[in-house]
Amino acid sequence: MLKDRRLRKMAWIVLVLSCLCILLAYIRKEPEGAAVPAVTPTPGDEPKDPRPSTQLEQLIQSMMPTPVPLPAAWEQIAGARISVLPRRLKDMDVIVLEKGEGYGEAELWLEELPTTRQISVTISGIRGSALSDGQVKRIAKGTYYEGTPPTPTPTPIPTPTPANKDASTPVPSAIPSISPSDPYYVWQNDMVKGIVTTQVLEGDGSLTQTLLLTLDKTYVYYLYEDEFNYYIALIRPKDVYGKIVVVDAGHGGIDEGTLVAGREHMEKDINLDIVLRLKELLDAQDGIKVYYTRTTDWKPSLQQRVDLANDVEADFFLSVHCNSNETRSLNGTEVLFDSRQDEWEEMNSRRFAEIILEELDGYSGFLNRGLVPREHNLSIIKYAEVPVALVEVGYLSNETDLGLLIQNQTRQRVAQGLYQAILHGYEEMEKSGIEAEKKE
Numbered sequence: 001m002l003k004d005r006r007l008r009k010m011a012w013i014v015l016v017l018s019c020l021c022i023l024l025a026y027i028r029k030e031p032e033g034a035a036v037p038a039v040t041p042t043p044g045d046e047p048k049d050p051r052p053s054t055q056l057e058q059l060i061q062s063m064m065p066t067p068v069p070l071p072a073a074w075e076q077i078a079g080a081r082i083s084v085l086p087r088r089l090k091d092m093d094v095i096v097l098e099k100g101e102g103y104g105e106a107e108l109w110l111e112e113l114p115t116t117r118q119i120s121v122t123i124s125g126i127r128g129s130a131l132s133d134g135q136v137k138r139i140a141k142g143t144y145y146e147g148t149p150p151t152p153t154p155t156p157i158p159t160p161t162p163a164n165k166d167a168s169t170p171v172p173s174a175i176p177s178i179s180p181s182d183p184y185y186v187w188q189n190d191m192v193k194g195i196v197t198t199q200v201l202e203g204d205g206s207l208t209q210t211l212l213l214t215l216d217k218t219y220v221y222y223l224y225e226d227e228f229n230y231y232i233a234l235i236r237p238k239d240v241y242g243k244i245v246v247v248d249a250g251h252g253g254i255d256e257g258t259l260v261a262g263r264e265h266m267e268k269d270i271n272l273d274i275v276l277r278l279k280e281l282l283d284a285q286d287g288i289k290v291y292y293t294r295t296t297d298w299k300p301s302l303q304q305r306v307d308l309a310n311d312v313e314a315d316f317f318l319s320v321h322c323n324s325n326e327t328r329s330l331n332g333t334e335v336l337f338d339s340r341q342d343e344w345e346e347m348n349s350r351r352f353a354e355i356i357l358e359e360l361d362g363y364s365g366f367l368n369r370g371l372v373p374r375e376h377n378l379s380i381i382k383y384a385e386v387p388v389a390l391v392e393v394g395y396l397s398n399e400t401d402l403g404l405l406i407q408n409q410t411r412q413r414v415a416q417g418l419y420q421a422i423l424h425g426y427e428e429m430e431k432s433g434i435e436a437e438k439k440e
């Protein structure tokens with residue numbers, strides 16, 4: 001009897017551990033921004049829980065096929081009472097797309113657009129009508145919502161009075177507030193902030209619909225499907241990934257950056273090329289989730305770039321730029337940082353910037369010009385709430401630096417140095433974490 005129980009326990013542990021291995025492998029392989037196909041859960045199937053083994057107990061629990069009562073918010077989801085939903089889904093924030101007639105052969109794909117906090121959901125092979133906004137349902141913090149979210153009523157911004165106009169203290173900017181009578185008020189917990197749908201009639205008579213959903217935050221998405229609905233479960237990145245980095249290629253799109261070297265060598269292109277080389281290196285390693293503000297030639301706003309880093313609570317926020325100056329003799333690498341983070345105990349902006357300089361110095365081919373505190377007039381640095389560094393690789397206005405910057409070999413070395421800097425940064429964080437533990 002005892003032997004039996006032990007064997008059963010062993011079998012459970014083996015089963016759980018192998019599931020974890022598969023899950024970890026799955027998570028690591030998932031490429032950034034890639035489309036994720038929906039999976040149909042079989043009865044008793046569970047969401048691909050990406051949490052590490054510290055939550056082993058919970059995982060074992062959630063794998064048990066025990067029936068659980070559905071929260072009241074689920075009552076308005078078609079089929080939710082009779083379909084076999086993965087148990088954990090019932091405790092999560094979920095977007096539910098209700099299928100109509102003719103969705104038997106339909107397939108759903110999801111593309112993440114983290115910089116704009118959007119997801120693009122494409123459903124192909126529809127043999128009926130496209131989804132209406134009303135069929136976009138969701139459960140957020142235990143409350144049910146459906147349809148188009150209302151637009152908030154603009155709140156008037158108070159104008160400065162003559163009394164404080166001349167005062168030396170700046171007028172505090174109005175804190176946006178929504179009055180309880182605004183229909184938007186009750187919707188503030190809703191994660192969906194906008195729905196835009198487009199549809200295309202295919203040659204075979206089927207319909208392909210794309211829903212562009214604007215959300216309140218950046219999430220990691222897990223997809224499920226049954227005969228009634230598609231389910232998109234939302235998890236915050238920090239609950240999934242142990243290490244998160246945000247990499248920003250400066251400028252882009254209509255913003256070409258410094259044009260001192262002419263249109264042949266635009267700053268935005270050099271920044272992006274270095275970042276794509278860095279991406280290749282980061283893609284080849286395991287364990288660090290990286291969000292890129294852009295991987296193509298478009299212009300995210302400065303606010304969107306820094307918001308992404310703050311929203312995902314990045315361990316490091318790296319922005320890549322090139323410099324220019326009227327004094328053409330100026331050359332070399334500078335790293336801009338936020339000295340206000342100096343008081344932070346563990347990793348901070350200054351230390352991250354120092355590490356970058358250490359890794360690039362003597363390797364990238366550029367002169368080391370040192371650190372530059374720039375917290376007051378540079379949005380990316382000013383508003384970052386995470387260790388931030390803005391590297392100005394070299395001067396496009398300097399002949400020697402330009403000669404280096406237009407070489408693939410140099411860009412590769414810079415990318416390699418930045419890659420080493422990120423790894424080095426994590427090593428230091430781990431070391432200080434271990435030392436802090438020892439002190440306790």
Ligand SMILES: [Zn+2]
Nearest residue numbers: 250257321322
């Ligand atoms: Zn720049």
